[in-house]
Amino acid sequence: MKEKATGFYFTLAAALLSIAGLVLYPGVMYRLTIVYVFCAAAAMLTLITVICAIKGIHRAVFGALPVINAALMASAGAWAVSLMVNQIGYVIAELDDKSTIMGLIYFEIAAVLAMLLNIIASFMKQEKNA
């Protein structure tokens, strides 16, 4: 792990946020299974890559990892909104309490941050010697 560059730690932080998304998503009023899949995939890919790195199996996927994860978390954020459109409308029209969309807001914060960290990571090296 010593040879890991700053980008890798950004990717790792983004993966943690993906896991946070997994934890937060059940708090969203209306949920889609595919969103769990996106978040879990992002976290799992990172985990597998880290394991591979530790075992020195292969490093080629390191470069693609933040790109894929960014897209996965962007998808998660977009799809999470799809079922909540009506509810957001109710809250904007002051017909329902803001608390009903707070779960979505927390999730979106995690998803967007994960996406941004992945994008930043993708501009960086994942390994010092890469």
Add this chain to the structure above:
Amino acid sequence: MKGNKKSGTVWRGLTSITASLLAIMVGGTGIVNVNAAFINSRLGTSNYKYIDEGDGTSDSTYFKSDYTSLSDVIDAKNALAEQIAAEGTVLLKNDNQALPINTKSEKVTLWGLNSHNPTLGGMIGSSTAVAEDGQTAYSLEAALAAKGFDVNQKMIDLYSSDAVTAYARKGGHALQPSFGPIYENPSAYGVGEAPASIYTDDVLSSADQTAAIVVISRDSSEAADYNPGMKNATEGDSFTTPLALSDYEKSMIALAKKHSTKVIVMINASNALEIDELKKDSEIDSIVWVGDPGVNGFLGVADVLDGTENPSGHLTDTYAVDSTSSPAMTNFGVYNYTNNSASGAADAMNADNKSDWFVVESEGIYTGYKYYETRYEDSVLGKGSATAADGSSTGSAWNYASEVSYPFGYGISYTTFSQQLESVDVKVGGDSTAKVKVTNTGSVAGKSAAQLYVQVPYTEGGLEKSSIQLVGYAKTDVLKPGESAELTISFTADLFASYDETAVKADGTEGAWVLEAGDYYFTVGNGAHEALNNVIADKTGSTDRLVSTTAQDTIDAANVQKWNLAQTDMETYSANVQNQLQDMDINKQIPGTVEYTTRSDWTKGWKTIDAITPTDDMMVGLNNSLYELTANGDGAAWGVDSGVTIFDAMNFDDSGKFTGVKALNDPIWDQLVNQMTLDEAIQFIEKGGDDVENIDSIMLGRTYANDGPLGFTYDQVSGYYMRWSKSMSSEATYVAQTDDKADYSMNTMPTDPVVAATFNADLQTQEGDLFAEDGLWSNESSLFAPGMNIHRTPYNARNHEYYSEDPVLTSAAGIAVCKGAEAKGLEMEPKHFAFNHQESNRSGVSTFISEQGARETELRAFQGVMSSNSCSGIMTAFNRAGTKFVGAYSNLLINIARNEWGYEGWYNTDMINGADYMNWRDITAGGGGNCLTTSAYDTSKLGTMAASKDKIAKDTKFQQMMKYNIKFFLYQMADSNAMNGTTSTTVIRHVLTWYQILIYSLDAVFTVLTVLFIAIGLKKSRKSSIKVETMTDQGGEIR
């Protein structure tokens, strides 16, 4: 080397950005497309256009406007709204001839902070927003100024100042609507009045020689209720109930009395307030009710105040001394089942597993005046323990004078009228008439409304009967002093038949409309109370012990016409009738739960039913599973091309003029339905929305529908041009966005109680006619209006969308409005069928009521407009009937409405706000129509209808119900303005809107960029690898 590596990360970063944006765009594209109908309605865009492949010479305007410009339509609407508000204004008290005000010699001061912030309408469905540019929503101040009143500016300045803003209601509203569930009654309401301390000596002295117009206001809203237990949210103010005068209002009135030449109190509310102290206060000269008059209404009110118009309106509700004193208030509010957990009673209720709500309408038939007046007669005649303290608002012996301030139907004028009931001709099973001679006996010209009432024979302990009922009304034109007119009031005897759940008819079925043998007393009166006094005086030959509500009341036993029915009739009005609503009676579900109000013993019916544990049978409804999809039958035919279009269902005379549509039993309707694809049928049912999607297979284009009772709501339609696409610009009523009135609001009429208070069917019909004009000029084919639920209590904050506490007045007004609209091709959809009596937890509240109570009050209000097919559609309510969602309740939708009444219109639900209980499966199986939603079913346990297509395709019975329900929609749609612009050679072409082209373009751009960046990145990476390999071969070193 380093450069290449850096370059590689840059391309990777760019790939990451575009890939992420692509992912967002793909998700966003789905969201946009799912909600395209909604977006189109906001942007004025369309996903289809009509193309006439013929020679274009045929006249395809089947419903024509009477106006040549939009401007003329708007002017006509404004004028009518003003007239309705004037005739709907009710003068309750006018001592010392305080009204009318002489605007040449008198100056007025508007008192009360709510004079500056009056309520014009409701919130959400009946909001009163208008276009910012060019359109005016007349406040009281603006209306008086426009009508030339000299108004005390210092008071207006005070109410406009920052010092008092904190007390004010924002935009005339303080109610807080909510679409979510609530488990406690709403707890606070801000009256919006300011303390007496705001009035400086300078301001007070400015009012000294002026006439005071004191405004007492309570606002209105969909999705909100008042509650007697509310506290006043205005800082420092308090009240006993939100419908009683608050302390700040009382102190303000005290100042107005001290600093004015006369005091006129204006009631700006749709909910009957407690104003007995104002009625009895000799220093209050006049009281005038104006309701929520809409954006033009205060102009009409001003006409009444200055005498340009002579008031001729009458109350549509009883004004009780104590707003909580009716038996209906015994069970109003939020009550939860003790346990209706789907997993069983053993599963305890907790914060995450809360129970649903119910309300028991224990008052039976005794709603509004039918309670107060019936108990009054019994108290006079010493029957039924009517004078017991039970239900008394004073806590001592019940007496009418302490219970009612102004009765239903009351209203006075600047002149006086005599009304003589000259004859009554009753034809059971036919059309009955009454003739009334009306004479202006005063000195001012004016109109007079004659109200015909009846008392039906009652046997103590027998079938429950109201002692007095409205059966019809008519209004004169303007009568000059001394002038007379003869009015003919038409009615049918079924309006005063009683529903007997225990009657067994000749065919052996149980339940019948009954006219019992005996004397029927017909009379006219200025309200229900005066009419009842006439009847009692005639029956008893005495006026002893009779109570008059005001000095203007007269008691005239001679003004009664008696009609005798020799034998009880339970057959004439009972064709196809039998008990259907027994499961709405909680006593039939759980015996002994409720003690209904009964005139045989007025001490009964005052027990609150605050806890019910549902039985297994009740849980069937509460579990939202009234029907299960199964594989049955031989399948249903879809997509059977008969070569017909909906145009073929229209009839034309020899000259090519549209003459109506083919009869409902004509084979073409089945051909049309069978020609639809299953996908189209599913789309129609689950994507009803405010708009109904195209049905291409039969050439029915997208049709548009919207709220509400004041006209098409501005927040949903936002102007006349929104539903037009340029491809329709050849239509005579096309409105381009560039039209200077294109974005004008259409919801400019007064609220429904004001419309009903006119007691003027002509004005009501004209309102319908102008709604239809708006339909033509805005390309809308259906209006969710009028509201026809009963004012069960004064505490429903949505009473402003419904006419009255009386079903006959509601029915007559609704019929008049609908006929006016339908004649010009606008499909009216009265709402909310049925039993929508409170807004708190309206989504799914279980309403329990006796079948007699249900049929004689709420359903009688709807029956007339549906049985006469004066409306094309009906919007169902949010609540449950008993424990079953009312929009899926076949006993009501099919057995009563279609089989008993002969209703031929369609149903659609209210907005799907509870996709599990308002599910498409139960709605379809129960005889409902389409579901007012765009995507709510995505989140339901059942899922979308489209996702269940395979299961549906195996259920023949279910598909037959789909066809049955859709047929009514097609039948009505072919006879509406939706057909304007359609000919036998019209075809529908789908097009993309500009925003869809934009997002698809962005999708493409991000896809290309992502692929490009990946390719470049890979290429750079490959080059880098080759160089590394080369350098390694040459003995180089990697750093």
